[in-house]
Amino acid sequence: MSQYPSLYMIIDGERVDGGSRRTHAVVNPATGEVIGQLPLADPADLDRALAVAAEGFRIWRDSTAQQRAAVLQGAARLMLERQEDIARTATLEQGKPLAESRIEVLMNVGLFNFYAGEVQRLYGRTLVRPTGMRSTVTHEPVGPVAAFAPWNFPIGNPGRKLGAPIAAGCSVILKSAEEAPASALAVLQCLLDAGLPKQVAQAVFGVPDEVSRHLLGSPIIRKLSFTGSTVVGKHLARLATENMQRTTMELGGHGPVLVFDDVDVEHVLNAVVPHKYRNAGQVCVSPTRFIVQQGVYDRFRESFAQRAQAIKVGNGLDDGTQMGPMANPRRPEAMDKLIGDAVQRGAKLHCGGERIGNQGYFYAPSVLSDVPLDAEIMNEEPFGPVAILNAYADEDAMIAEANRLPYGLAAYAWTTDAKRQQRLSRLLEAGMVGINTTMIGGADAPFGGVKWSGHGSEDGPEGVLACMVTKAVHEG
Structure with a gap:
C-alpha cells in the first residue's frame, strides 16, 4: 500500500x-x-x-x-x-x-x-x-x-x-x-x-x-x-x-538514567542510545537525563556523541532509516528553543542542534553535556531527539537529581552492584523502573506514572x- x-x-x-x-x-x-x-x-x-x-x-x-x-x-x-x-x-x-x-x-x-x-x-x-x-x-x-x-x-x-x-x-x-x-x-x-x-x-x-x-x-x-x-x-x-x-x-515524563562507574560503558550505550532516539525521542518514557558517575563520564559522553552522529536519519519508508522526522512542525521549533537556551546558559553541544534538509520535519540527533539545572531543558520534557548528559560524584547526588523534578513516569539505572539495585528500585520515584534494561513495558505489566x-x-x-x-x- x-x-x-x-x-x-x-x-x-x-x-x-x-x-x-x-x-x-x-x-x-x-x-x-x-x-x-x-x-x-x-x-x-x-x-x-x-x-x-x-x-x-x-x-x-x-x-x-x-x-x-x-x-x-x-x-x-x-x-x-x-x-x-x-x-x-x-x-x-x-x-x-x-x-x-x-x-x-x-x-x-x-x-x-x-x-x-x-x-x-x-x-x-x-x-x-x-x-x-x-x-x-x-x-x-x-x-x-x-x-x-x-x-x-x-x-x-x-x-x-x-x-x-x-x-x-x-x-x-x-x-x-x-x-x-x-x-x-x-x-x-x-x-x-x-x-x-x-x-x-x-x-x-x-x-x-x-x-x-x-x-x-x-x-x-x-x-x-x-x-x-x-x-x-x-x-x-x-x-x-x-x-x-x-x-x-x-x-509527561523526563526520564532519568543513572549510570554508575561499575558498568561496562559500551554495553550500556548499546542499549540506551537506540532507545533514546527511538521515534525521534517522541516517547513519554524516553531516557532523557543521563546522570553519570564521574568515573565513567568522559568515556560515556564521547562514545554517546559518536553513536548519535552515526544514526541514519531519513524517510521512515526508506530502507536503512534508523530515525524518521519529527511528527509535526511544532517539535523542531521546540528543539531549537530548548537546545538554544541550554547552550546560551553554558551547556556544551556535541552534535545535532539543527534541522536537516529543507523539507519535512527532520532534526539531527543531539547530545548536550554539562547542562545547568536552570536550563529549560532540564525542567521541561523535550520530547525529541536530544540527550542530556551530566556528571555526578556519588549515589546520593544521583538519586537526588533523578527525583528532583515533579515527574515520575519512567526511570532507568545501570549498575552491577546487587545491593544498589535493590536500593534504587525502592528509592527512585517513578511508576516504572528499569534496572540494567530499557524494557519496562509489556502486555501483562502495568504502564503508568506517579506525581505529575x-x-x-x-x-x-x-x-x-x-x-x-x-x-x-x-x-x-
Missing part, C-alpha cells in the same frame, strides 16, 4: 465523511505534503456518539467473557494479517521508521490477546460472614469511556484506549490525535470486523478542547482515559471533576480493572 487511505469518523458503525464539516489537513512529516483531509465533529456528531455509546454500554456490559475474548482475539488476528498496511499508514502520517510501526502493530496484537485471556480472570471474592449471611465483592464495568490518544504511537495508543474498556465490558468513544487518524481507524476497524457490536466503539475527531468539553460535560461518560502532556492532563482532570468521572492519566506523570495504569490486569468499579453486596 503506497496510497494514504480516505479519512472519516465512525459513529454507530457508519463512516462519517466531510460533507459540510470543518476539516483538518493531515501532513506527511517526511515531506511536508498534505496527504488527507480529516472531518472534524460538530456538536450534533458528538451528541450522536454519546447516545450510541449509552446504547452500546447497555449491550456490552451483559456480554459474556467468551464473547469479549472472541472479539479481542479476532481483532488481534486481523491486525496481524493487515500488519503491513497498518504500519505503512502509521509511517506515512507520523513519520517513524517502518520497522518501528510494524513492532507497534505487534504490541497491539499481544495486548489484545492478553486481554482476551484476562476477561476470563475478572474475579470477585466471597467474604467470611456468620451463618445465614452472605457478602460478595464484584467488579463491574464503569460505563461509557471517553478515551483521548496522542500522535506519538498512532497504532499502540488507540489499541490501549480501545482494548481495556472493551475487555471490561464498557463502551468507548475514542478521540485520537488529528495528526495521525488513519492508524486509529484501522485498529477500530479490526475490532468491528471481528464482531464488536457497532454501538460499542466510536471514533471521533475534532478541535481538542471542543471535543473534551462536550464529552466530559455529559453525564453519559463515566470515565476519562487520557495520554498526553501534563498541562493538558491537569485541564482534563478539572473538567472530569464536574461529573465525578473516574480518570486514568498517563502524562499521572495516576492509574494501562496494560496488565490493572488496565482492565481501571475500567471497572468495585461493588460489595451483603445479604442477610
Whole structure:
C-alpha cells in the first residue's frame, strides 16, 4: 500500500465523511505534503456518539467473557494479517521508521490477546460472614469511556484506549490525535470486523478542547482515559471533576538514567542510545537525563556523541532509516528553543542542534553535556531527539537529581552492584523502573506514572480493572 487511505469518523458503525464539516489537513512529516483531509465533529456528531455509546454500554456490559475474548482475539488476528498496511499508514502520517510501526502493530496484537485471556480472570471474592449471611465483592464495568490518544504511537495508543474498556465490558468513544487518524481507524476497524457490536466503539475527531468539553460535560461518560502532556492532563482532570468521572492519566515524563562507574560503558550505550532516539525521542518514557558517575563520564559522553552522529536519519519508508522526522512542525521549533537556551546558559553541544534538509520535519540527533539545572531543558520534557548528559560524584547526588523534578513516569539505572539495585528500585520515584534494561513495558505489566506523570495504569490486569468499579453486596 503506497496510497494514504480516505479519512472519516465512525459513529454507530457508519463512516462519517466531510460533507459540510470543518476539516483538518493531515501532513506527511517526511515531506511536508498534505496527504488527507480529516472531518472534524460538530456538536450534533458528538451528541450522536454519546447516545450510541449509552446504547452500546447497555449491550456490552451483559456480554459474556467468551464473547469479549472472541472479539479481542479476532481483532488481534486481523491486525496481524493487515500488519503491513497498518504500519505503512502509521509511517506515512507520523513519520517513524517502518520497522518501528510494524513492532507497534505487534504490541497491539499481544495486548489484545492478553486481554482476551484476562476477561476470563475478572474475579470477585466471597467474604467470611456468620451463618445465614452472605457478602460478595464484584467488579463491574464503569460505563461509557471517553478515551483521548496522542500522535506519538498512532497504532499502540488507540489499541490501549480501545482494548481495556472493551475487555471490561464498557463502551468507548475514542478521540485520537488529528495528526495521525488513519492508524486509529484501522485498529477500530479490526475490532468491528471481528464482531464488536457497532454501538460499542466510536471514533471521533475534532478541535481538542471542543471535543473534551462536550464529552466530559455529559453525564453519559463515566470515565476519562487520557495520554498526553501534563498541562493538558491537569485541564482534563478539572473538567472530569464536574461529573465525578473516574480518570486514568498517563502524562509527561523526563526520564532519568543513572549510570554508575561499575558498568561496562559500551554495553550500556548499546542499549540506551537506540532507545533514546527511538521515534525521534517522541516517547513519554524516553531516557532523557543521563546522570553519570564521574568515573565513567568522559568515556560515556564521547562514545554517546559518536553513536548519535552515526544514526541514519531519513524517510521512515526508506530502507536503512534508523530515525524518521519529527511528527509535526511544532517539535523542531521546540528543539531549537530548548537546545538554544541550554547552550546560551553554558551547556556544551556535541552534535545535532539543527534541522536537516529543507523539507519535512527532520532534526539531527543531539547530545548536550554539562547542562545547568536552570536550563529549560532540564525542567521541561523535550520530547525529541536530544540527550542530556551530566556528571555526578556519588549515589546520593544521583538519586537526588533523578527525583528532583515533579515527574515520575519512567526511570532507568545501570549498575552491577546487587545491593544498589535493590536500593534504587525502592528509592527512585517513578511508576516504572528499569534496572540494567530499557524494557519496562509489556502486555501483562502495568504502564503508568506517579506525581505529575499521572495516576492509574494501562496494560496488565490493572488496565482492565481501571475500567471497572468495585461493588460489595451483603445479604442477610
